[in-house]
Amino acid sequence: MNDWKYEVDKIRQATNLPISYLCGTVEQISAESLRLEEEGWEIVAQASSSGQCSIVMIPSTAWEGVPRALLSLMFSEKLQAASDQSQLANWLHEIALGAPTPPPAGLAKQLHWQEPRVPFLLEQCREGFSWHSLAPILPDFFKGASLSQFPLPFPYLLLAVPLSALGSKLDEETGLEWASGLHDLFSTECMENVRVIVGEPVGQPPQLGDALTRALTLSSALRKFRPKTMVASVRQFPLERWVMMLGPETTESLQKAIEEMIPLPQLNAEQVETLETFFARHLNVSETARQLFLHRNTLLYRLDKLTEQTGLDPRQFTEAVLLQLLLLFRQK
Structure with missing residues (x-):
């Protein structure tokens, strides 16, 4: 449905006939569609997905033959394409709710991409921000590419970029x-702090399910263990x-086994x-000192x-892994 406005503009220019495109929530566009119907207009195409409705209307007397x-x-x-896109969106929505299901039957044949797409999972850090406000700025950022946007349960939005x-x-x-x-x-255009997780390219829509699951797992891990990390x-x-x-049982068992082998005292916030x-920083002393605004010798101390x-x-890899695991288990 994202390209309906573009198509309506082309039709209007080519035919010089009146045609109107309305997009928004049902509440937002109902008044305008009713007004047009009272003036003799009719709906020729209508579709909805993820709470958004798109309508194409024409005056009946102006379009004949x-x-x-x-x-x-x-x-x-276009309605068939929108229906296929809606099936994909609903399937991804279920995955985000924690109910993974197989992709809709025949999805790969019905909705075929001409090239691989890269998934970007966007995560809001506060309520009250509408993803729809991004519509005008995303195409420009991606150089006019045809994006697929899938609003998911709060706080997520999934993009699939060619x-x-x-x-x-x-x-x-x-x-x-x-x-x-x-x-x-x-941050600059919307004044919003949004976490962005980039996935690996996927060839066709059914592969978006696994890509979304991986990104959601990382999102949960970052919220728990690395809340300051906003790009990953x-x-x-x-x-x-x-x-x-x-x-929970596996975590508790592993933590207990490691701590029995290597008792770790409580660490203060600075040490953590x-x-x-x-x-x-991958055990790099110089980069860590720079990140913490410390002199190298202070960090070594x-x-x-x-x-x-x-x-x-x-500073020793194997011992660093044990330390990191102990910290993660304690945080979880």
Whole structure:
């Protein structure tokens, strides 16, 4: 339905006949559609998805014969496409609610993409912000590409962006750059803090289900363990994602086993922040010191004190993994 306005504009220019496109919630467009009907207009196409309704109307007396027949044929095809898109949206909505189901039968044949698409999961950080306010700015950001938008239960929106809009090849670094650009766009244009998670390219609509599940798992992990992280890729934070997927009994059992093997004292907020930043910077001392606004020697002193207190050296990979797991289990 996103392209109906564009099609209506083209039809109006080509035929010089009156035609109107209305889009919004039922409450928003009902008054205008009633007014037009009273003036002799009729609805020739109508569809709804995720709370949004689109209507195409024409004055009956102005459209007759062949033009009217062609118009009906054109929008009957578009209504079928909108129906397929609606099925996909409803299926993704169920997945976001935690009820994964197989994709609708025949979806791959009915709704075929010409090229792979890259999923971006957007997450609001507060209530009261409408995703519909993004409609004017997203196409420009993606260079006019034809986007698929799927509003999900609060606080999510899923975008499926044609790969060609992001470049011929998408590696993790490039994907994160686009995600960071989206985050900055929302901050500057909408004054909203929106978390953006970029997934890996998917070939056809049925693969969006698995892509959405991966992104939602990472979103939950970030909210729990890395709430300050606002831009991420589904390839990142594997330990956090793994811990989130564990059941309560498994988590408790693993935590107990590790702590019996390596008793870890309670750490203060400064020590936890130091370790988390050190792990996020892949055990790089210089980058961690820069991130924490510390002198390198000050950071080394902190790490030495942590080693002395815990018996584990976070600069050693295997010991860093144990420390990170213990911190994650305690947070969960």
